[in-house]
Amino acid sequence: MEKLPAIEIQPAKGRLGILTPGMGAVATTFIAGVIAIRKGLGKPIGSLTQMGTIRIGKRTEKKFPLIKEFVPLANLEDIFFGGWDIFEDDAYQSALKSGVLEKTLLDQIRPELEAIKPWPAVFDKRYVKKLDGSYVKQARTKWDYAQMVMEDIARFKEEHRLDRLVMIWCGSTEVYLKQQDVHESLEAFEKGLKENHPGIAPSMIYAYAAIKMGIPYANGAPNLTVDIPAMVELARETRTPIAGKDFKTGQTLMKTIIAPGLKARLLGLHGWFSTNILGNRDGEVLDDPESFKTKEESKLSVLEYILQPDLYPDLYKNFYHKVRINYYPPRGDNKEGWDNIDIFGWLGYSMQIKIDFLCRDSILAAPIVLDLALFLDLAKRADFSGIQEWLSFYFKSPMHLPELYPEHDLFIQLMKLKNTLRFMRGEEQITHLGADYYDFYK
Ligand SMILES: NC(=O)c1ccc[n+]([C@@H]2O[C@H](COP(=O)([O-])OP(=O)(O)OC[C@H]3O[C@@H](n4cnc5c(N)ncnc54)[C@H](O)[C@@H]3O)[C@@H](O)[C@H]2O)c1
Secondary structure, three states: OOOOOOOOOOOOOOOEEEEEEOOOHHHHHHHHHHHHHHOOOOOOOOOHHHHOEOOEOOHHHOEOOEHHHHOOOOOHHHEEEEEEEOOOOOHHHHHHHHOOOOHHHHHHOHHHHHOOOOEEEOOOOOOOOOOOOOOEOOOOOHHHHHHHHHHHHHHHHHHOOOOEEEEEEOOOOOOOOOOOHHHOOHHHHHHHHHOOOOOOOHHHHHHHHHHHOOOOEEEOOOOOOOOOHHHHHHHHHOOOEEEEOOEOOHHHHHHHHHHHHHHHOOOEEEEEEEEEEEOOHHHHHOOOHHHHHHHHHHHHHHHHHHHOOOOOHHHHOOOEEEEEEEEOHHHOOEEEEEEEEEEEOHHHOEEEEEEEEEEEHHHHHHHHHHHHHHHHHHHHHOOOOEEOHHHHHHEOOOOOOOOOOOOOOHHHHHHHHHHHHHHHOOOOOOOOOOOOOOOOOO
8 A cells, every 4th residue: 555645743732631521530540641651650551642553664674663753742740630519629639439449659749639629610410410519600591611621721731831732631521411402513502601501511511611711522422512523613713633432341342242253253143131230420320310311322333333244134133232221339340341242153052251351430431531632632733633533542422424324343443543643644545455475466
């Protein structure tokens, strides 16, 4: 395949601010993790930007640079953290309460964590029914709230002399919202902000503020937020990369690892029953049926798209798929996810697969937050804007153009991500054909 010229990418010089609306379990595990890694107290396991390599050129060339050396990424030393929450706890207190990382680790980085204090949130209980918090902004309209978020960001940027910013939503899952007229265009959306339209959730106010300022935005929850034409329009207008939605961790990660394998070997599926117990605040929020509906939509679509029942009716037509999440406080952040998978093979003979994944939700999510922040900052410096489909690898419900179907297969997603990095650097795309090594067609 022909080499293309490399894309001009601004260097990752100076300081990068990472903004997280929501400073709960995921955000503090991420923040404390980066600080601990900087001090040599742990390793960035699970992070492609920190540990991943990329093959360049032919296999015979044996070139496998680290991704962070192949593309110019921000250095962990240059990162600063800022965020909002409806609780006033600083990052140390919030991390302690989240119960993910051990106190002995948190105590070693306590001053750094205590210095990270959230700003009051844009919050409305109608969108997250299970939460009550008093640390919230007061304004007359949603438009005014957006201005206040922009002021917080500008102040943070100045205080820490930041050169660039990214925003990663680590807040709660909101109630299910459907796309409606107010989301159809930027004009309608801005009018809706001024008129306090109920179709505009708090998460959209943060996202609007960020994208308006040209700050890349990733949506870690299944909320509708930037998955609407108004936000895509704004992102194109301000040349801002956006990505979403819903971090791919736990059970869905397993699903997108296993389902492509079953399909590759043309094994059929009768049913896939998934159930989870978890006891963190996220679990409590998802105990509300309206927030659960948002999550359920995000989790269910995965198998349909990977298995393509229309193309393989004998294997995947009418398979039964159920996902349950049960709030069970004793487990805290240590989720347990069970999958029962009824498959069939040669001549229709049935088989079963059982998975019992004792995972740690936020331990799986933290490296995703880091990678998204660094890759979105890279995308911005490469002048990429709008939907960044190459970051689908990190999401349960990847954003895509309306005329395309989303790609859920983890391995295709990884190939797409790495090929995008090769594209940025003007290196050959890797097709895995291998015709250069074997003269099999002569
Ligand atoms: N942990 C995972 O593996 C995982 C995977 C996929 C998605 N997610 C999503 O990531 C999000 C964060 O998960 P978590 O485990 O950290 O939850 P969490 O409940 O510990 O943290 C969320 C925080 O957001 C705050 N919040 C809620 N609404 C807010 C608002 N409008 N503005 C500012 N702060 C607000 C809450 O007070 C809370 O502190 C959730 O939406 C969750 O569904 C998590």
